Amino acid sequence: MAQTGVEDPKAQQILAEKIRRQFRLDRPIPVQYGMWLADVARGDFGNSYQDGRPVVGKIIERLPATVSLAALSILLGLSIAIPLGVMQAARQNSWFDRGSGTFFYVLYAVPSYVAAVVLIYWVGVKWDLLPFRGMTSDGFGQMSFLGKAEDLALHFTLITFCYTYGSIAVDSRFMRGNLLEVMRQDFIRTARAKGLPEGRVIFKHALRNSLIPILTRFALLLPALISGSVILEVIFNWPGLGRLFFEGIMTRDYPLMMAGIMVSSSLVLVGILLADLAYAWADPRISYA
Template sequence: MAAYTMRRILEAIPLLFLITIVTYLLMSITPGGPLAVYLHNPKVTPAQIQALEVQMGLNKPWYIQYFDWLWALLHGNWGYSYFSGLPVMKLIGQRLPNTLILMGAAFILSLGLGLPLGIYVARHQYSFRDHALSFFSFFAWAMPSFFFGVVLQTVFAVDLHWLPVSGMYTAYGPHTFLDLLRHLILPATVLGLGSLASWSRFVRAGILDVLHKDFIRTAHAKGLSERVVIVRHALKNALLPIITIIGMDLPGFFGGAVITEQIFSWPGMGRLFLSSLNNRDYPVQMAGLLIGAMLLILGNLLADLAYGFLDPRIKYD
């Protein structure tokens, strides 16, 4: 498995290289630019704008700018933000852990509720509870995250005063785990709602697909309890197609954090990436896109490795 993992990592390098080329090209041909904010400022002269272009290297062709950025990246330098002037690595170090906390909480919520809900309704097929979950799933898929977030803020923060409206910690208060948890509930719910709905449906479909297989009837004939049959036999086989969905949703948590963090003023990569889009901050944009691409590759790799863990017939040698 170690050789397979290393081979997959090496195969991901040219893919990442291609992704960076395409994204850098698209950013370069987009109208405007990092200096667009100065063009309509009467206090900034054309000579000053030209000097800034030379200083930032924006007067070079896009492919020269790209290879300059790539060469610096290979040497551990992610560049400097055009907007704040700070090193991009420093900005990522400040924001990425906060986004990973939010993503982790949303993932645990989706998986921790999606699996038991899917198993439960599969055992009660076509019952009222099954139809209720189906309605909830389609409702969650159709619900825009920005609207759902505002609704939760209005109900639980403004009206009931149960939870804070936004932020990661209480202002001027102690940064305790309990305070973090209170601030985490609403954004994690919004970020994980879509995955919770879809994963529960896929678990339901996977369980129903194997419930009538011969090995399930054999397990019942051996006198095993219903819980053991479902968890040890049915669920393990039903999870194989679901693992793919979970792996593909991993970068979706990172992308969904862009909207969720903006709604709840969560100081993470999502807000940083959105502000970089507004300010045409190319180095920060490239960092966010590169991290998203790496998460997509990592999600697929973890899904492939999980196949071998769940099904011993799958070999990677």
């Protein structure tokens, strides 16, 4: 209690009792847990130890930065990995297939935090081409609409690249393998025997069936991207959930830490639901009715 600045033993005892009542530490542990669950069910995670603000308010404040980053990374990864995997499968064992596969595997071997530091030094500091701190520049509120859009795009560039290049490397090869496996099946041979053009065979008959595993994987990337955002958000000073929860851990802000665990767990469940929905969309044989 010396940290409270209260030296009188009686005053220390009164203050300690007040803190116990405030945080319900005077109740039995099962009662404490039940009350905590009831608060969580109402969306009340308590107040932050750092500034006394409601934890939910701090999460809502930081949520858009992380969700927008995760959504952009997933969409960018899908838009690059799927066409790249299709091109690699269509040109199996060609120089393009081998060269692009080797390039992305070498790139995948570089940890994202190492790539972040290198890009910040060269692109951000040495060449001064792109901003690397925060989500917006000073004076963002006074910019025009196009100016704001440009500023956001510039700030998103480096961190989005660090988020995305690893998934592109893995999922393009994953897509390639799935497509090659589907193209060996009987219905593809039948389509070719009917004289259908190779492009129609690939894009109309083979592609949709090969998308099932890749869509499931990308849906599960949502919780992984958000839970794995801590290091990159700290490096780029990104005002998202990852940095918020990191600050909570470093300051032992237990309400904020518990909220972070709950958010991550909830996102895993949301990712599983999205994976099931994507599976049903890609395969008409699947029905949850």
